[in-house]
Amino acid sequence: MPLAPRGPSRRTPRGGTRRPPGTAPTMGAVPAPPPDATRARPIGVFDSGVGGLTVLHELLVSLPHEDFVYLGDTARFPYGERTAAELERFCVEIAEELIARSVKLLVVACNTATSAALPALRRRMMETTLGIDVLAVVRPEAVAAVAATRTGRIGLLATPATVASGAYAEALAAVDPHVTLVAVPCPDLAPIIQRGFPFDDDVVRTVRAYVAPLRAAQVDTVILGCTHYPLIRPMLQRMLGRGVEIVTSGSALARQVEHALSSRALGSPRVDGEGAYRFLCTGDVESFRALGTRFLQLPLGEVEHVALRTGAAA
Numbered sequence: 001m002p003l004a005p006r007g008p009s010r011r012t013p014r015g016g017t018r019r020p021p022g023t024a025p026t027m028g029a030v031p032a033p034p035p036d037a038t039r040a041r042p043i044g045v046f047d048s049g050v051g052g053l054t055v056l057h058e059l060l061v062s063l064p065h066e067d068f069v070y071l072g073d074t075a076r077f078p079y080g081e082r083t084a085a086e087l088e089r090f091c092v093e094i095a096e097e098l099i100a101r102s103v104k105l106l107v108v109a110c111n112t113a114t115s116a117a118l119p120a121l122r123r124r125m126m127e128t129t130l131g132i133d134v135l136a137v138v139r140p141e142a143v144a145a146v147a148a149t150r151t152g153r154i155g156l157l158a159t160p161a162t163v164a165s166g167a168y169a170e171a172l173a174a175v176d177p178h179v180t181l182v183a184v185p186c187p188d189l190a191p192i193i194q195r196g197f198p199f200d201d202d203v204v205r206t207v208r209a210y211v212a213p214l215r216a217a218q219v220d221t222v223i224l225g226c227t228h229y230p231l232i233r234p235m236l237q238r239m240l241g242r243g244v245e246i247v248t249s250g251s252a253l254a255r256q257v258e259h260a261l262s263s264r265a266l267g268s269p270r271v272d273g274e275g276a277y278r279f280l281c282t283g284d285v286e287s288f289r290a291l292g293t294r295f296l297q298l299p300l301g302e303v304e305h306v307a308l309r310t311g312a313a314a
Contacts, residue, residue: 036269038130042067042276043257044103046094048079049194050288051228052109053295055137058250059107060277060298062258065268067275069101071306072292074283078190079112080159080226087116087161093308095124097280099132104266107257108136111158111225111249115165133260140252141223142171145179148245149221152179155214157236158225160185168225182217186210186226193228196291199235207232211239221245231295279303 043063045056049072056070071094073079079087091113098106106125108114114136125132145154156168163185172179189210192203214222222244224230230248237246261267268275278301281288285303292300 034265038104039266039269040067041102041104042069042278043105043107044069044071044098044101045107045109046071046073046091046098046113047110047227048072048113049074049077049190049228050292050295051190051194051226051231053292054227054230054248055107055109055250055253056277057296057298058254059257062251062254063261063268064274065270066261067268068277069098069103069280070277071098071280072282072288073308074281074288076282077194078159079110080161080187080190082112082116082161084116084161084165087113088120091117091121092124093310095121097306097308099125099128103132104130105257105260106132106134107253108134109227109249109253111137111167111227112161114138115162115167133264135253135256135260137227137249137253138167138225139171140256141225141247141249142168142175144252145221145223145245145247146172146175148247149179151218151220152176153217153219153221154179154181155217155219155222156181156183156225157186157189157210157214157222157229158183159190160187162225168223182214182219184210184213190226190228193231194291196294199232204235207235208239211236214240219244221247223247224249280306282306282308 043066045052045059045068052072056068059068073090073094076090095106108118108121115138118134118136122134125134154172163183168183169181172181188206192206220243222240224246227249233246279292281303285305289300289303
């Protein structure tokens with residue numbers, strides 16, 4: 001006897017529930033916004049020294065209601081000629097310290113650290129309960145430089161480690177593969193700036209030697225690939241010429257931080273008044289405070305000395 005034809009299957013999908021006929025699938029529930037206690041956490045910022053304070057300055061101006069905690073790894077400054085393995089280890093150790101300080105977002109205000117350790121940092125921060133986003137320099141500057149150049153010839157001043165990493169060449173190619181990059185490693189420029197002011201004729205000659213290849217290449221846009229370098233921007237502009245656009249990371253990175261907070265509903269619940277900012281350093285506290293005030297262009301107040309837990313797995 002022939003079998004009767006089978007009707008439509010009513011099997012419930014694996015892992016799901018059966019909908020009544022004729023009903024549309026429901027959309028996923030909108031996640032609840034983070035509680036105020038989470039939104040009130042500080043934003044963590046770090047650098048090898050005080051150069052990242054130029055980035056923090058832009059963050060304080062752009063996001064006045066937010067709290068910040070800044071860590072300067074001055075005991076191991078400069079990072080510019082460290083190996084990639086060392087830099088990755090240093091950065092993960094710093095991240096562990098800032099996780100312990102309950103940060104809600106991590107900003108890497110060091111170009112050398114970004115070039116060597118960004119993937120490792122992002123892996124580690126995603127392991128936290130909150131799943132902390134990591135934002136960094138390099139890409140914001142690449143985007144700004146491509147937008148600014150008229151000739152497609154872009155210069156870069158950076159530490160040897162940053163130049164050797166190829167991070168800027170890669171970031172620029174991702175934005176516009178037709179631009180030409182002229183990269184100049186500057187092994188002693190960040191230490192010179194970190195030592196403080198005033199600058200003498202030897203410093204001027206050193207900077208002029210780094211600028212010479214960029215002038216010879218007739219670049220029309222120059223990326224300052226170290227957060228220390230904005231402190232000598234007037235000197236660089238004079239040597240490069242008024243027609244050359246200088247690109248720094250602070251303002252572009254501040255916009256990225258603002259967007260990240262908005263997209264994750266992590267903005268501070270504070271409505272009135274200004275947020276607080278505090279400082280940690282691994283080296284001499286008094287030196288950090290004295291020099292840091294010039295970089296930040298605001299009073300630093302108390303600076304806490306920290307000893308990082310070495311040997312954290314990268």
